[in-house]
Amino acid sequence: MSEQWMFYFDPNRCIGCHACSVACKQRHDRDADADDWRTVSHLSRGEYPDFEEVPISMSCMHCHDAPCEQVCPPDAIIKRDEDGIVTVDRDRCIGCHYCAWACPFGAPTYDDEGLMSKCNLCLGEGPGGGHGQPERQTPEDGGPTPACVDDCVGEAIKAGPQSEVMAEATEKAAERFEQGAYGKRVIVEPLEEDADLADAIREGDEPAGAITYEG
Numbered sequence: 270m271s272e273q274w275m276f277y278f279d280p281n282r283c284i285g286c287h288a289c290s291v292a293c294k295q296r297h298d299r300d301a302d303a304d305d306w307r308t309v310s311h312l313s314r315g316e317y318p319d320f321e322e323v324p325i326s327m328s329c330m331h332c333h334d335a336p337c338e339q340v341c342p343p344d345a346i347i348k349r350d351e352d353g354i355v356t357v358d359r360d361r362c363i364g365c366h367y368c369a370w371a372c373p374f375g376a377p378t379y380d381d382e383g384l385m386s387k388c389n390l391c392l393g394e395g396p397g398g399g400h401g402q403p404e405r406q407t408p409e410d411g412g413p414t415p416a417c418v419d420d421c422v423g424e425a426i427k428a429g430p431q432s433e434v435m436a437e438a439t440e441k442a443a444e445r446f447e448q449g450a451y452g453k454r455v456i457v458e459p460l461e462e463d464a465d466l467a468d469a470i471r472e473g474d475e476p477a478g479a480i481t482y483e484g
């Protein structure tokens with residue numbers, strides 16, 4: 270593999286506005302009522318007025334170990350050698366949902382045809398998982414910035430080759446990533462305030478383990 274592409278997320282900068290998930294839907298021309306490829310969950314604890322909340326924006330993280338790929342019976346999920354992006358060959362997908370059970374981020378969605386689709390890091394527009402698309406190019410090389418990164422109001426999301434994203438992360442975030450936070454699948458900044466909730470999130474291996482609701 271040349272270099273694994275990764276997402277980066279900073280919950281301190283995220284304002285929970287959902288512009289990222291709307292931008293994704295628009296770029297890929299998806300129905301308004303289709304499941305989002307990028308979702309914004311709100312982690313919360315306590316009851317009003319003693320109430321804490323942190324928005325978390327998530328999509329497919331293009332995992333280095335790709336649990337979805339490992340369980341897919343017809344080998345419809347492909348982790349690309351050239352950039353580590355996890356794509357779906359919809360001609361091979363049989364709609365069994367095994368990938369949904371294996372995915373720690375709830376990324377796979379199923380369209381009208383019952384076939385798997387998810388974030389393809391904006392490899393191409395329209396439905397599908399990006400199978401057969403050319404290698405991902407950085408904006409400097411003429412490639413598009415992913416829609417969620419482009420439209421993020423708080424500049425909370427970044428994407429790119431791992432070394433570039435790591436170079437822009439804080440020392441703390443890079444250190445936590447190297448120590449295995451979130452299975453080394455995404456680089457997440459630690460929360461600056463709110464020690465209790467921050468600790469709860471840090472302790473969880475996966476975001477799905479926290480108290481969440483989506484909106």
Ligand code: SF4
Nearest residue numbers: 329330332337372376
């Ligand atoms: S986030 Fe889910 S769908 Fe994406 S590569 Fe990882 S396991 Fe597969």
Ligand code: SF4
Nearest residue numbers: 341362363365366368
């Ligand atoms: S739903 Fe499709 S992509 Fe997912 S595991 Fe089944 S065949 Fe593979």
Ligand code: SF4
Nearest residue numbers: 283284286287289421
């Ligand atoms: S667009 Fe940016 S600030 Fe708004 S919810 Fe998404 S990640 Fe958060």
